[in-house]
Amino acid sequence: MRTFSTIIASSTPIGRYLISRLSLRRSHAISVKPQASTPPMAAADASNEESLRRTLAEKQSAVDAQGNAVRALKAAKASKSEIDAAIESLNRLKLEKSSVERELQSVVSGSGGGASVNREAFRQTVFNTLERRLFFIPSFKIYRGVAGLYDYGPPGCAVKSNVLAFWRQHFVLEEDMLEVDCPCVTPEAVLKASGHVEKFTDLMVKDEKMGTCYRADHLLKDFCNEKLEKDLSLYAEKAAELRHLLAVLDDLSAEELGAKIKEYGITAPDTKNPLSDPYPFNLMFQTSIGPSGLIPGYMRPETAQGIFVNFKDLYYYNGNKLPFAAAQIGQAFRNEISPRQGLLRVREFTLAEIEHFVDPQDKSHPKFSEVANLEFLMFPREEQMSGKSAKRIPLGEAVSKGIVNNETLGYFIGRVYLFLTCLGIDKERLRFRQHLANEMAHYAADCWDAEIECSYGWIECVGIADRSAYDLHAHTEKSGVALVAQEKFSEPREVEKLVIAPVKKELGLAFKGSQKNVVEALEAMNEKEAMEMKAALESKGEVEFYVCTLGKNVCIKKNMLLFLTRKEGHQRVFTHQL
Numbered sequence: 001m002r003t004f005s006t007i008i009a010s011s012t013p014i015g016r017y018l019i020s021r022l023s024l025r026r027s028h029a030i031s032v033k034p035q036a037s038t039p040p041m042a043a044a045d046a047s048n049e050e051s052l053r054r055t056l057a058e059k060q061s062a063v064d065a066q067g068n069a070v071r072a073l074k075a076a077k078a079s080k081s082e083i084d085a086a087i088e089s090l091n092r093l094k095l096e097k098s099s100v101e102r103e104l105q106s107v108v109s110g111s112g113g114g115a116s117v118n119r120e121a122f123r124q125t126v127f128n129t130l131e132r133r134l135f136f137i138p139s140f141k142i143y144r145g146v147a148g149l150y151d152y153g154p155p156g157c158a159v160k161s162n163v164l165a166f167w168r169q170h171f172v173l174e175e176d177m178l179e180v181d182c183p184c185v186t187p188e189a190v191l192k193a194s195g196h197v198e199k200f201t202d203l204m205v206k207d208e209k210m211g212t213c214y215r216a217d218h219l220l221k222d223f224c225n226e227k228l229e230k231d232l233s234l235y236a237e238k239a240a241e242l243r244h245l246l247a248v249l250d251d252l253s254a255e256e257l258g259a260k261i262k263e264y265g266i267t268a269p270d271t272k273n274p275l276s277d278p279y280p281f282n283l284m285f286q287t288s289i290g291p292s293g294l295i296p297g298y299m300r301p302e303t304a305q306g307i308f309v310n311f312k313d314l315y316y317y318n319g320n321k322l323p324f325a326a327a328q329i330g331q332a333f334r335n336e337i338s339p340r341q342g343l344l345r346v347r348e349f350t351l352a353e354i355e356h357f358v359d360p361q362d363k364s365h366p367k368f369s370e371v372a373n374l375e376f377l378m379f380p381r382e383e384q385m386s387g388k389s390a391k392r393i394p395l396g397e398a399v400s401k402g403i404v405n406n407e408t409l410g411y412f413i414g415r416v417y418l419f420l421t422c423l424g425i426d427k428e429r430l431r432f433r434q435h436l437a438n439e440m441a442h443y444a445a446d447c448w449d450a451e452i453e454c455s456y457g458w459i460e461c462v463g464i465a466d467r468s469a470y471d472l473h474a475h476t477e478k479s480g481v482a483l484v485a486q487e488k489f490s491e492p493r494e495v496e497k498l499v500i501a502p503v504k505k506e507l508g509l510a511f512k513g514s515q516k517n518v519v520e521a522l523e524a525m526n527e528k529e530a531m532e533m534k535a536a537l538e539s540k541g542e543v544e545f546y547v548c549t550l551g552k553n554v555c556i557k558k559n560m561l562l563f564l565t566r567k568e569g570h571q572r573v574f575t576h577q578l
């Protein structure tokens, strides 16, 4: 019998669907099409755009230089014919510049970045129509409403319920997932363990005069996008810098964001007033549970934690077997700093999440072959870093070449693709973008977002991640309940394990009353630590060892320990990976 320390992991929050987003996006995707057919920017367009930008910058310098020449001639009171000739040449250069400008404008419009005025007007029309027809209604409208809160009217409820029914059919029923339904109000301890209390923050800046708050990364993102779309005189190097900034935006610290905001002179969008330095703001709505107000809690910012805390029971329900998946559909709450973009960024929304638990040493998927031949737009991190565009890759190839980390992750990317396209999302406006290394949490093995191109640009609507067993680990540690799985081998297996057997008599003589603590600390060592101690004792004969309960280092000598290699059998150890 061999002890099992843990589990599985690959908690894969697959379908983080914001139903409201999906339903509205679908309208966007369908209706924007006739307005301006805007396929994703092809690589050729991108390089053409860059070369046009370079030419435009050269023409601009030539115009500036010729303008200076004309002014100099006038100042020097040169002859009229000389001045006229210089002006003619200036006009010729201006004409050339305008023609490059027009060409660039048409390339930019063709790549989906232009026609922004039309887009804006069109979006407003769609938004108004949906509101007039009661697909949605700003909540508490008769009291002037609250930003980021929306009701669904009758047709909105019907769409939402259809999308949810399809989601449940496509994922939960098709894959025999275990569905749960947990409360929205969550005790602080749970969200402390998951890291939300400490880290679920966005960086905020304030209009220094009016006090209005904005998300710092969004202001920088809007600035970069607008420059790239509209500033036709942008140098190629500057454009590349802004694209790079967009790629690493999620990773900027408060200081870096603040420095960029200052460098680009970004001001409050509504008033143009200066902005404060960015500072973190926790997005969770805080509350207290019970009349005494003594039990702090939060409205859950995601539904996944309900699945993690129920892991032990779900695992038992599944016959103590892996793999299995659990799913939850429910409300999530985020006190967004400045909810704009209509239903795309709201303060309460419906999430549909799946956590799929697998053996960390075997992330193959029995049904992967069913999706391996799907081919769609993928945007691996290398392409993003080198400024290239998303490209079509067969899913099987993406996994076999290691672009997607493993089959299970690949399988769910394929299933999400099928779900979204069955819903009616235009395949040309759907891509899977890999997180850059710096965007991912350190424990994550790989993450991909399904992004849909709508009138706001490419918007993340599903996150698919191999998060290892981070959350199970965290809840095990904080709750003291082991959220682990064991795998029983059909045949017992013999394994060798180094264990430490302290010689109590020697330790008693050396440490007297503290002997018990020292023995316990030694016995609690894991195998790696035991090997290290064995090696150190063999080479030096003694070693300094920290005993937490005594709060000090003690000196362990060779004669105080007996090292044994003991045979154990019959189960295999999974280790919980971070």
Ligand SMILES: Nc1ncnc2c1ncn2[C@@H]1O[C@H](COP(=O)(O)OP(=O)(O)OP(=O)(O)O)[C@@H](O)[C@H]1O
Residues within 6 Å of the ligand: 016, 017, 018, 021, 302, 334, 336, 343, 344, 345, 346, 347, 349, 351, 460, 461, 462, 463
């Ligand atoms: N305030 C919101 N309103 C609507 N949908 C949201 C909101 N926040 C997140 N989502 C959606 O929920 C999904 C899961 O949330 P996740 O925690 O991965 O988002 P996120 O990466 O924190 O989003 P962002 O960085 O855009 O705030 C996302 O894919 C996104 O589509």
